[in-house]
Amino acid sequence: MTDNNNIIIIGGGHNGLVCAAYLAKAGKQVTVLEAAGQIGGAAITREFAPGFKVSAGAHLLNLLDRDISKQLALKSHGLKMAQQAMNTIALDSGGKHLTFSGNQVSGEDVSAEDKAAMVEYHRFMTRFAGVIGGLHKQVPPRIRLDKRQDLISLAKTAWSVRRMGKTDMREFLRIAGINMYDILKENFEHPMIRGALSLDGVLGSFLGPRSNNSVFCALHRWSGTDGINVAKGGMGSVTGAIAEAARQHGADIRTSSPVARILMEAGQVQGVELENGEQLQAGTVVSNADPKTTFFNLLGARHLEAGFVRKVQNIRMRGNASKLHLALSGPPGFTGLDENQSGERLLIAPDIEYVERAFNHAKYGEYSAQPVAEISIPSLGDDSLAPAGQHVLSAIVQYTPYELKAGWPNARQAFIDTTIDLIEEYAPGIRSRVLHAELLTPVDIEREFRIHGGHWHHGELALDQFLMMRPVPGSAQYQSPIDGLYLCGAGSHPGGGVMGSAGRNAANVILAKGQEIQK
């Protein structure tokens, strides 16, 4: 018999740690096994050049669940913000940048109509995103009518849409499944507004502004309630604080402990085996790894029924975003931006056609000749990241398909040059200040963070991969076909971004299941 009180969590990413903290808080004996030498998964701070540190995976904090922050007392465990409620600045090579601040957009040639449209756009996006955000907190209902909790949950979902009123509900249902290109064209005239806002729908995804589901992606991004923030010390201090909370509740967190396989017998999980051969017994194993890694690499497709395997195979999760880190010998020097402005969220997406053209390459297995980028220079607000007077630039750059025709080893340097050339257009002279450049392509992201396909959301965020369909029907509600094996990563509802919701929801399911068994 395996001990049901003993829980192993595979992977110490933010969701794994959140899950561990909640389970430990409820009195479970939790062991977190992280493969890497430091905890955090893709939410870490690490050195990439001597003296230069950066959030190596996710770099902006806009979705962290406020309840989780509070319940786990992350502040008291050392979480501080370096920057809060950041503005977004759409860069222009001529220095005529636009600034987005709440529902305001300002810039030299922004029309009164566009300013008014921004107020309305902000209103309905926030409202619609609120519906999506409301779903983050709940275990997705199953489409069945024999369980009371599922029925209540379904009704809640329907009600949250219905209570918007006729006009907004109709608009929500109209746009939720369509694309950013259409709604931005409907609302705005300024090409830079369209370009900048379209990134909300495509960052981190295999989507262009004209792809359906891009509005849904944008709503998901907008569902954060606390604005865009940067943690002091980088993303590693977020996961560091969560880990501290988990440890204080008694969780045992081990690094450099890669799991080789999940042990099971007759459809029931028995524990895990580490790569060094050590076996750990547990009646409950929670995987923070993505669904493909969990089911195919750690468990093995042969232990699952074929229909389920086929569904997991069909999860769309080909990474398309890369991470560029630059160590700079001096300030970045963006044309027309002062130091404060340079510390905001900076976008290179001069118009929406530009973004769509950038995506075209990805469809055919090439990287964008003219990429788009979301840039942050965290060292401007946090002196712990770079030597005095020097800076780090962190950028999400796309499109860079995982399956690059030319192969990443051959294309890596060329793409770094392409990207630095691109940034140089907006920050002349920056190339001469680059001391070191690091590019994490989806292939590198797959290797470093052990995410299948290098897709940091653990699967595209899309209507058909959301709620009870995330990761696949039959494994929603954080469960799996194997008794005692749970999922708690971004591959489960509500998906990617440093949210913690999947980890918390999974913990709730596991705790409820435990009570069911005890009854």
Add this chain to the structure above:
Amino acid sequence: MRTSPLTAKDHHLNTVFPSPFHSRTEPLNKLKIWARWGDYLSAPAFSCSSMEYFACRSTCGVFDLSAMVKHRITGPDALAYMNRLVTREVSKIKPGRVGYTVWCTDEGQVIDDGTIFHLREGDYRLCSQEHQIDWLMANAFGFDVNVVEDTHDVAALALQGPTSCATLKRMGLSGIENMKLFGLEHYPFEGTELMVSRTGFTGDLGYELWIDKDYAEVLWDRLFEAGELHGIKPIGEEALGLLRIEAGYIQAGVDFMPANETVRASHTRSPFELGLSWLVHFDKPVFNGRKALLEEKQRGSRYQQVRLDIEGNKPAKDSYVYKGKKVIGTVTSAMWSPSAKASIALASVEAAYGKPGEELSVEIYYQRELKWNRVIAKATVVKEAFYDPPRRRQTPAGDF
């Protein structure tokens, strides 16, 4: 996972081919009528289906099986792959043995039934009624296994009836009489290898012969030469249809809907609902449908498959089955059985009904010179097959 490339013959939806035996069956088909079975032209009957039926019950009949969909499964994980695919414990089918099985969806609904031939250690042939390569390939992910459909490379004949063993002995297959039911053996034959299995779809003593398609004609010629004095006769689909109902064998697409081709969930059947619980081995830790079938076992099934012995002599084709005045199911196959001297049927009824010995009734419509008549006939549920002669399994097989 490795699979074979597509060929012209994989475009089975819009093309039908002559079978490897066509040069021999074509002149024998006195009626000149051809039907389609799978990818091949197939004779519904050669002269008279009743005569062909009787040949199988009193001498021997030859049925061209080439259209049977055949797969070859090899590689280090062949056994593990087969065990995950089908409901049955495949390790119990030793080399040189054959086993009937079904395979299911994750929902525990039958996709198809077929036979596993364990040709040599770790080398399996899987025969099915329907094309299955897509499902078999989907199943191969995660296994070191080689899955190939070789329907068009292998020609096959069923030789069925009391004189079948004598015919094969005369053809030179010495020792064939010692082969047990569901056994198989390889024989050198005309410079190639002939595989013979003691299997069939008629419920009688009989064999199936499997050979490289290029040797199809010589096999046919040698077989008919040897069988001349044993009353050998080609038989068509109609006769085979009668023989298999008497034997109580179900057929995909007739007695149940293959789950992967069914739109409405209530129209599929689980192995339990087809009376095939003996094929479901829960001791295996995983197989497709295991979880759902375990649940069904606890919850109870929706339907069950029954054999009916019906009053009178009118075949209860497509009849409703009643308990009193309540419709509880439908007949899926029916005939007048010359061997059992009874009107018999296979039917699917609600699970609460159909215990052996239970009296039900069927509503039969039949025509007399274009005039429709209707009778409600008493139908008794029977457990055993309508036709199961001892010679079917007797070893050594007799000459008759």
